[in-house]
Amino acid sequence: MTERTALKNKIRQLDFSLLETALYLDAYPNDAGAAGYFRQIRCELDKATAEYEEKYGPLTYKAGLNGECWKWTSDAWPWESEVDC
Numbered sequence: 001m002t003e004r005t006a007l008k009n010k011i012r013q014l015d016f017s018l019l020e021t022a023l024y025l026d027a028y029p030n031d032a033g034a035a036g037y038f039r040q041i042r043c044e045l046d047k048a049t050a051e052y053e054e055k056y057g058p059l060t061y062k063a064g065l066n067g068e069c070w071k072w073t074s075d076a077w078p079w080e081s082e083v084d085c
Helices: 003-027 032-056
Strands: none
Touching: 003 032
16 A cells, blocks of 8 residues: 555545544534544644645645646646555
8 A cells, every 4th residue: 555545545434433532522512522522533644634635635625726727637637646545
């Protein structure tokens, strides 16, 4: 597994954990432990996403606007680089 794939998998896992914790907090909004866990996971996800985007480019359209042009139009398309399914 490449470093890129490992980092993308970490982002997927953190995103899943964040979503599941948010759903739990919908039912139990006063659970301080879960709220702390949510903040921790969100921070880890933000860091991992920033690292990925710094090394490999944007993961979403929100990160792709770079001044005058869309960044992903100047980078390789997914099928032009490594396969990380």
